[in-house]
Amino acid sequence: MTEKTFAFVVYPGLTALDLVGPLQVLNAYAQADPAVRIAVVGENRDTVGTDSPLRIAPSHTFAEIPGPDWVLVPGGGGPTLRALSDATLIGYLRHAAAGAELMMSVCTGSLLLGEAGLLDGRDATTHWMFRDLLRAFGATPVARRWVEDGPVITAAGVSAGIDLALHVVDRLAGPDVARRVQFGIEYDPQPPHGPLDWDAAPADDLRSIRERALRDGLADAPELREKLLAHA
Amino acid sequence: MTEKTFAFVVYPGLTALDLVGPLQVLNAYAQADPAVRIAVVGENRDTVGTDSPLRIAPSHTFAEIPGPDWVLVPGGGGPTLRALSDATLIGYLRHAAAGAELMMSVCTGSLLLGEAGLLDGRDATTHWMFRDLLRAFGATPVARRWVEDGPVITAAGVSAGIDLALHVVDRLAGPDVARRVQFGIEYDPQPPHGPLDWDAAPADDLRSIRERALRDGLADAPELREKLLAHA
Numbered sequence: 001m002t003e004k005t006f007a008f009v010v011y012p013g014l015t016a017l018d019l020v021g022p023l024q025v026l027n028a029y030a031q032a033d034p035a036v037r038i039a040v041v042g043e044n045r046d047t048v049g050t051d052s053p054l055r056i057a058p059s060h061t062f063a064e065i066p067g068p069d070w071v072l073v074p075g076g077g078g079p080t081l082r083a084l085s086d087a088t089l090i091g092y093l094r095h096a097a098a099g100a101e102l103m104m105s106v107c108t109g110s111l112l113l114g115e116a117g118l119l120d121g122r123d124a125t126t127h128w129m130f131r132d133l134l135r136a137f138g139a140t141p142v143a144r145r146w147v148e149d150g151p152v153i154t155a156a157g158v159s160a161g162i163d164l165a166l167h168v169v170d171r172l173a174g175p176d177v178a179r180r181v182q183f184g185i186e187y188d189p190q191p192p193h194g195p196l197d198w199d200a201a202p203a204d205d206l207r208s209i210r211e212r213a214l215r216d217g218l219a220d221a222p223e224l225r226e227k228l229l230a231h232a
Numbered sequence: 233m234t235e236k237t238f239a240f241v242v243y244p245g246l247t248a249l250d251l252v253g254p255l256q257v258l259n260a261y262a263q264a265d266p267a268v269r270i271a272v273v274g275e276n277r278d279t280v281g282t283d284s285p286l287r288i289a290p291s292h293t294f295a296e297i298p299g300p301d302w303v304l305v306p307g308g309g310g311p312t313l314r315a316l317s318d319a320t321l322i323g324y325l326r327h328a329a330a331g332a333e334l335m336m337s338v339c340t341g342s343l344l345l346g347e348a349g350l351l352d353g354r355d356a357t358t359h360w361m362f363r364d365l366l367r368a369f370g371a372t373p374v375a376r377r378w379v380e381d382g383p384v385i386t387a388a389g390v391s392a393g394i395d396l397a398l399h400v401v402d403r404l405a406g407p408d409v410a411r412r413v414q415f416g417i418e419y420d421p422q423p424p425h426g427p428l429d430w431d432a433a434p435a436d437d438l439r440s441i442r443e444r445a446l447r448d449g450l451a452d453a454p455e456l457r458e459k460l461l462a463h464a
Contacts (some may be wrong), residue, residue: 009328017256020286024249024390027284040286047279047289052259054240054252054272059285107418128418146421157418158256159394167424179425180434184441185249186339186360186389189421190377190430192399193411196420202412209416220398 001014003037006030007068007096010042010058011089013079017158018106022072022165028181029169041065043088051076062092067099070168074161075107075127081217084115084224087100093118103152104168106161110154114139122149127157128201129210135231162187235269238262239300239328242274242290243321245311248282249390250338254304257397260413261405273297275320283308294324299331302400306393307339307359309441312447316347316456325350335384336400337395342386346371354381359389360433360443367463394419 001032008023023038030036042058049055051081073093093116097103105113110126113119114137124139124147125131131141146155146164155164166187170178171192218225240255250421255270262268274280274290281287305325316319325348329335329373337345342358345351346369357363357369357379378387387396398419402410405408446464 015256016252020252023284023286024247038285040284047287052255052272053270053291054255055279055289055291057279057287057289059287112275128415145420156420157416159417159421162391163422163424170424175425179432180437182423182425183360183428183434184389185391185440186428187391187421187423188377188388189391189397189419189423191414191419191421192395192402193407196415196418200411202415205412206415208373223407 003035004069005037005039005065006070006072007041007065008219009071009073009085009089009092010040010048010056011086012048013076013082014050014052014074015076015080015107015158016050016052016056018074018076018109018161019056019072022104022106022158022168023164024185025165025169025181027164028184029173029177032177032180033173039068041068041092051079062088066095067170068096069100070102070104071096071100072106072161074106074108075105075109075111075157077108077213078217080108080111081213082220083112084218085221090116094196097151101151102168104164105153106164107157110134110139111137113152113154118152119154122152123147124149124152125156126154129157129203129206131226132231132232136228216227235267236301237269237271237297238302238304239273240272240296241303241305241321241324242272242280242288243311243315243318244280245308245314246282246287246306247308247312247339247390248284248286250306250341250393251304252287253391253394254336254338254397255402256417257394257401257413258459259402260416261409264412265405266407271297273324275298283311294320298327300328301332302334302336303328303332304336304338304393305341305344307337307341307343307389309340309445310449312340312343313445314452315344316450317453324350329383333383334400335381336386336396338387338396339389341370342366342371345386350384351386354384355379356384356386357382357388358386361389361435361438363405364463365460368460
């Protein structure tokens with residue numbers, strides 16, 4: 001039995017649901033397959049903050065999981081844009097990609113994959129408010145729940161990571177296992193107001209959130225800010 | 233301005249998505265309303281494990297948030313059943329309920345509300361595999377995504393906490409805010425295999441998970457085990 005490792009990447013200030021949605025799905029899959037190991041990896045094992053009052057801690061360091069088979073990086077707001085300048089994090093993604101079967105992101109985590117050079121010439125997606133920024137990394141933005149292009153799968157914003165993860169279980173283990181995991185997490189969504197009505201997207205209301213994220217996250221990275229905003 | 237506090241309860245071994253789904257929804261709401269404070273509360277601030285390799289840490293202790301306005305308790309497998317015998321946790325829920333506007337649970341978190349005496353004579357729900365156990369606490373089990381009965385709202389398994397939380401935002405702040413939060417977390421679910429087909433629920437396959445949870449979680453609580461199993 002060859003053990004395979006699924007690495008979920010942690011960095012300060014991430015959006016917790018980006019990480020925990022897919023983690024819970026893949027963890028359910030791993031519990032049924034002893035050949036799959038789940039690791040939550042960070043620069044070190046210290047507890048880090050998220051974009052909510054919850055704090056989280058990795059199970060392993062980047063150095064302990066140098067060659068994961070599958071990698072998922074979550075997104076967030078300002079802190080994720082700040083992480084674009086985190087050479088250790090970007091270096092880990094770039095190095096892992098050389099040996100991994102699949103590189104995945106949720107939400108603005110795709111910008112981190114872009115900075116690691118993994119989206120050039122690929123179709124990709126991210127949180128709808130940030131989608132145009134993908135062009136800065138040579139990607140073609142696509143408005144879908146998740147976008148698979150070769151070994152890179154990017155998901156839309158926050159909650160889309162759950163759908164991406166079920167797709168990945170389907171791809172790795174087939175539809176029967178994916179359906180069973182879906183029953184395990186009782187994923188039978190019933191948003192009180194139904195699915196999103198994209199014609200009513202509150203783009204103006206939420207513009208300030210995007211602007212603050214770009215301003216705060218890129219305050220110390222003027223060149224990167226220019227590069228991203230050239231496509232905004 | 234009267235500040236109101238939303239307390240998310242942490243205990244060892246919980247299912248992280250039960251907690252983080254609603255936390256992310258309510259955190260988005262709180263960011264737009266300075267009168268709402270989010271706290272992640274635990275017996276102490278130590279990092280605790282979850283049912284995956286992720287570890288998490290509370291922002292506050294139970295003692296620091298003695299009178300929350302809204303309380304949500306997540307569920308899990310064996311560790312949640314073990315938590316039924318955690319006098320500090322159950323005492324916190326019981327004490328908080330005396331002053332709170334809303335007491336909420338996700339998944340088997342409803343069993344903890346039941347042990348705290350909050351479900352007697354009420355309609356309630358939980359993870360579909362554990363639904364019958366609610367009768368042990370005097371509740372009437374209901375197969376719905378979430379069930380509201382007076383000040384107690386219980387959600388179905390794991391991912392149902394996201395739907396419950398959007399309902400709560402709707403109730404607290406109205407549909408416009410709830411829809412905006414839904415856009416913020418881009419909750420436009422697209423399960424790869426569609427919604428759950430309940431006629432194909434893998435009850436037999438998953439029975440061992442339930443049995444292990446009951447056996448491991450209640451090994452040291454034979455009377456509670458008898459009480460629960462009398463309704464299984």
